[in-house]
Amino acid sequence: MSPIAFSGALIDRADHVRGDPDALASFINWKARLLQLDGLDPRIGVDGRLAWTSLADAAPDSDLIFLGLERTDAGERGCFAELPAKRHQDGEPYANPNLWTALSSLSSDELAIYGAARALKDWHNRHGFCARCGHETQMAKGGWQRSCANCGAEHFPRVDPVTIMLAEFDGKLLLGRQPRFPPRRFSALAGFVEPGESIEEAVARELFEEAGVRVRDVRYIVSQPWPFPSSLMIACTSTALYDALTIDTNELDEARWFTREEVAAAMAGDEAAPFIAPPPFAVAHSLLKWWLEQ
Numbered sequence: 138m139s140p141i142a143f144s145g146a147l148i149d150r151a152d153h154v155r156g157d158p159d160a161l162a163s164f165i166n167w168k169a170r171l172l173q174l175d176g177l178d179p180r181i182g183v184d185g186r187l188a189w190t191s192l193a194d195a196a197p198d199s200d201l202i203f204l205g206l207e208r209t210d211a212g213e214r215g216c217f218a219e220l221p222a223k224r225h226q227d228g229e230p231y232a233n234p235n236l237w238t239a240l241s242s243l244s245s246d247e248l249a250i251y252g253a254a255r256a257l258k259d260w261h262n263r264h265g266f267c268a269r270c271g272h273e274t275q276m277a278k279g280g281w282q283r284s285c286a287n288c289g290a291e292h293f294p295r296v297d298p299v300t301i302m303l304a305e306f307d308g309k310l311l312l313g314r315q316p317r318f319p320p321r322r323f324s325a326l327a328g329f330v331e332p333g334e335s336i337e338e339a340v341a342r343e344l345f346e347e348a349g350v351r352v353r354d355v356r357y358i359v360s361q362p363w364p365f366p367s368s369l370m371i372a373c374t375s376t377a378l379y380d381a382l383t384i385d386t387n388e389l390d391e392a393r394w395f396t397r398e399e400v401a402a403a404m405a406g407d408e409a410a411p412f413i414a415p416p417p418f419a420v421a422h423s424l425l426k427w428w429l430e431q
Contacts, residue, residue, distance in 0.1 A: 142418035143362045146249035148205035148216055155279040164215030171195055172218045172254050179239050179251045187247050198222040202257050203279030218254040224262045230365050231317045240418050252364040259366045260294045299368045300339045301327035304352050306377035310400055313392040323412040324421040340373050348392045349383025358427055361420035370420045401429055
């Protein structure tokens with residue numbers, strides 16, 4: 138399977154540096170790189186890659202999120218993202234076409250760096266107060282923790298598990314259209330794993346809730362970090378027991394069975410295809426590609 142977007146970053150996360158204030162401070166120097174973001178969106182340089190500058194461009198009252206260490210011919214240098222003192226909530230990412238255009242231009246390893254920075258920055262923006270006592274929290278461990286001086290609670294960036302799955306019946310594939318999708322865009326169905334539930338149970342439940350389909354033989358295929366805001370997409374496949382659909386219109390505008398030929402046409406970008414495939418940086422794209430290759 139091709140490299141999964143938002144994974145495979147070519148920098149060392151260096152947990153041993155995060156937990157050592159002196160070691161972390163030693164990498165805050167003129168050699169360090171600062172990732173440039175427009176809010177939570179990536180800024181693209183003239184070379185078509187992520188834009189980086191030096192720490193001199195960080196605002197004096199900003200905190201620095203330590204992304205990791207980059208190895209160069211001259212040794213290791215720190216990579217950071219800026220967390221401004223004045224924070225704001227970004228709008229709905231799915232309604233931002235410029236963001237999707239930028240993501241389509243980046244390589245998998247660059248998407249991985251950006252994805253981690255985005256997820257961390259967004260988490261800090263939304264978790265400035267302690268969930269236990271309500272007191273203001275402070276950044277710790279280079280941005281990989283927030284600590285409450287009032288009650289001593291330690292808070293860590295969360296990752297939400299989401300199943301994204303195919304259901305196959307008689308050589309056809311079930312795909313759906315969410316209301317927020319662009320016209321004609323279909324993708325694999327998806328849903329959050331709930332407390333006390335296995336991945337296999339989540340796949341079966343979501344397919345039945347959203348499309349009225351019972352399935353068996355759930356199999357894991359691949360996973361993908363998805364920083365919108367911070368999920369782990371768990372891609373699976375399954376076999377449907379029947380093809381009758383009962384669609385939950387609160388979740389889906391439409392759901393249909395597609396033949397192998399129709400899926401292949403969509404993945405090839407054929408304008409005559411009955412739907413538009415998910416973008417290459419989405420794990421649903423990799424999942425459809427995997428299915429066609431079986």
